[in-house]
Amino acid sequence: MNWIDIGAVEDIPLRGARLLKTHAGCIAVFRTAEAEVFAASNSCPHKGGPLADGIVHGQKVTCPLHNWVFDLNTGEAQGADTGRIAVYPVQLENGRILVDLSAAEQRSAA
Amino acid sequence: MQKLVVIGAGMASGRMLEHLFEADPDAYEVTLFNAEPRGNYNRIMLSPVLSGEKSFEEIVTHDDAWYAANKVTTRFGEAVTGIDRARKVVIGANGEVPYDKLVIATGSAPFIIPCPGHKLPGVVAYRDLEDTNAMVEASARPGAQAVVIGGGLLGLEAAAGLRLRGMEVTVLHLMGHLMERQLDEAAGYLLQKDLERRGIKVICRASTKEIRGTDRVEEVLLEDGTELPADIVVMAVGIRPAVQLGKDAGLEMGRAIVVDASLRTSDPDIYAVGECVEYQGNLFGLVAPLYDQAKVLAKSLLGQEDTFKVRQLSTKLKVTGCDLFSAGDFADGPTREDIVFRDPARGVYKRLVLEDDALVGAVFYGDTADSNWFFGLIQSGEDVSAMRDTLIFGPAYQGGAAADPLSAVAALPPEAEICGCNGVCKGTIVGAIAGGATDLGALRASTKASASCGSCTGLVEQVLSVTLGDAYAAPRAQPICTCCELTHEDVRLLIKSKELKSQPAVWQELGWKTPNGCHVCRPAVNFYLLADWPLEYQDDLQSRFVNERKHANIQKDGTFSVMPRMWGGITNPAELRAIADAAEKYKVPTVKVTGGQRIDLLGVKSEDLPYIWRDLNAAGMVSGHAYSKGLRTVKTCVGTDHCRFGTQDSTGLGIKLEKILWGSWTPHKVKLAVSGCPRNCAEATCKDVGIVCVDSGYQVGVAGAAGMDLKETERLADVASEQEAIDLTVAFIQLYRENAKYLDRPYKWVKKVGLDWVKARVVDDLAERARLVAAFELSQTVYRKDPWAEHAAEQTDRYTPIADLTLEAAE
Helix, strand or coil: CCEEEEEEHHHCCCCEEEEEEECCEEEEEEEEECCEEEEEECECCCCCCEHHHCEEECCEEECCCCCCEEECCCCEECCCCCCECCEECEEEECCEEEEECHHHHHHHHC | CEEEEEECCCHHHHHHHHHHHHHCCCCEEEEEEECCCCCCECHHHHHHHHHCCCCHHHHECCCHHHHHHCCCEEEECCCEEEEECCCCEEEECCEEEECCEEEECCCEEECCCCCCCCCCCCEEECCCHHHHHHHHHHHCCCCCEEEEECCCHHHHHHHHHHHHCCCEEEEEECCCCCCCCCCCHHHHHHHHHHHHHCCEEEEECCCEEEEECCCCCCEEEECCCCEEECCEEEECCCEEECCHHHHHCCCCECCCEECCCCCECCCCCEEECCCCEEECCECCCCHHHHHHHHHHHHHHHCCCCCCCCCCCCEEECCCCCCCEEEEECCCCCCCEEEEEEEECCCCEEEEEEEECCEEEEEEEECCCCCHHHHHHHHHHCCECHHHCCCHHHCHHHCCCCCCCHHHHHHCCCCCCEEECCCCEEHHHHHHHHHCCCCCHHHHHHHHCCCCCCCCCHHHHHHHHHHHHHHHCCCCCCCCCCCCCCCCHHHHHHHHHHCCCCCHHHHHHHCCCCCCCCCCCHHHHHHHHHHHHCCCCCCCCHHHCCHHHHHCCEECCCCCEEECECCHHHCCCHHHHHHHHHHHHHCCCCEEEECCCCCEEEEEECHHHHHHHHHHHHHCCCCECCCCCCEEEEEEECCHHHCCCCCCCCHHHHHHHHHHHHCCCECCCCEEEEEECCCCCCCCHHHCCEEEEEECCEEEEEECCEECCCEECCEEEEEECCHHHHHHHHHHHHHHHHHHCCCCCCHHHHHHHHCHHHHHHHHHHCHHHHHHHHHHHHHHHHHHCCCHHHHHHHHCHHHHCCCEEHHHHHHC
């Protein structure tokens, strides 16, 4: 595991998201509750909608373009839609957000 | 107990079993065979399953519990291979079953055109759940294309369903116009136009030559050489009775199994019902006569006398938005006369066919409101010569009855048929209501009215309303979303009455089933709270759709558009210069003049937004709110300043209104216009609020629309002074903010509450008008501000990444 500190949890609005730019593309970091964060691909598999701009509810996000809903635990599209976004390990330590992007980097290297 | 074997678990045999068990549950021990691996479901509702409006579970008529409760031995998924009449046994793939009485209900099989390639995977009929699932599956592929062969009822419902699933759909029809058995040419043309408007391509006189593909279907080739790529081909060219079993058993055959009026075949112990029977030379494909047969057959099986009669049929197409109706016989003939009414602008076509002073046929397209009344006239065969002159205008014009929509239903005689599928007449429904069935659900349970295809639901509700008067409560509307069980209206009322002033309070007190709502309810609840508690509640950006959260419109590539406000459509060289500079500085790819009299900069990157706003702010411009459910623009013409026709200062009034209203949040967007004279250059008569200046003052119209629907404004009031025009506008918008459902434009809301209700509060009650104006002003003390300036100063973080790991790695 290779944990990278990307910022403080308060940097993300509650039930909101911020972008994280990486060599493997943009990743959306979601704050679903006071002390609960998720990291996933920013791009909706349907038409590439920016998921960081979606409405965050429960542990899910709704794509702003056509309302596809993704579970941030699994990355699976919910309901009748089928598709999946990549999700990345993320943890909170003393209010700092740590992400592990080894999976994302392998993907881009491959 | 006698043994009854039924072959086929379709709608006809299912209905027969219901009647049988209802009359005498212990008369027979029943064994039910079905080739499909499931029991009876409402096959005519496969269309909504295909389009995604219903799930399969919702259309199951008899589930396992029902069969168990009625002690039916089910042999589903098992083919019957023969009937041995001598030994009185049915031979199934898994063994024989003896019978005392046998019912053949094998239905029909789709007719498949035997052209080359018809057996390729991807070529389906539209008959059962497997076909439907195959179509749903094919539609999941992005850009998938479908070819539907057959432009009859079934084919068009399939096409509409596939189109709703997002597929490119082409309908091929062998004849010159669609649904030629039910429609004449003119109505077929209107139908084709409506379908094409929905993006369904229609090719008439199309003869299929070949279906091509290697592993599965790839394209359809027509006789004229046209090639149509296809991921799925649906054959809906017709059905033929499935009668092999009856034929092999040596029963008397015509085109199908011949039965008498008691549904008995040539073997006294064997009956047949449904699409596999022939009676007096007739075959049957629609559900209504099948249900009649089921009723008669149940009695026959119990040794009671009843006879099946062939009756007139009517047809409705279950494609949302295509209103068509046909009944009776409308072929031309020397003794026949036509009465035709056309309204090309509304796409309405009505044709009545008369013979010997009686109505024998009717075709309606676009307006089918009175179809039941006409169908009643066809069935009764009464002399219509006395009302011939006004006949085509419907029952409202016979005897000068009022134009009340309920009067048509009130005027129907008791024997008028309301539910065509189940043959339920008005008298039966009224009787059931008197017997205590006072809502739609209870009526469906007791009479089956509107319980099959559902297209008569509105009529059944009207009968309820006419019969019960004020005692009838209209059915409960849908909840906001699956997070709660309350309607928008309920939530609005409870927020006020329980004084709920935060989203967590709403979720907790009103029993939300999710932790913090979803993308459907969160924006609605956020709006209701800020509209009702402007000072106490703080707007929650995270409950807003991206456009309102980022104060710019998201485009399909994830960039945004930026549109500064131009008060009343007036600008000046300094503003234009600032816009031009910003467009160059931020490399804006598209600059567009909009219909709302301002300039749109399209293709701005998210992280540039605070900076372009700061530049525009510096030139004195503010957000145009082109992204919000709130005030958009006030469009004006030049009025008395320059125009030789202008009667008032329309530009000045427009600017005043925009300065009062800007920044306010509303249930949906609100667009205004002010025209300086009745020539109406600002197109004020299709706006949410549109003011037309005249010599004597101001005509204030409301509830217009020029989007999904097109509707002229309705006159709220004529007033003499500019201040009154402003007050009426503000009061109307505040009443809308306080009462409308989220995402209802004013015209939809006014339609629900009625213009008179609005007038009583905004025009007639001066104290209420003053309260509304004051309440709006109070809210505006919070919201009349530029969100661009605020975000550019304090919230630039929102528009930038939390971290950029590409920079670090580069070091």
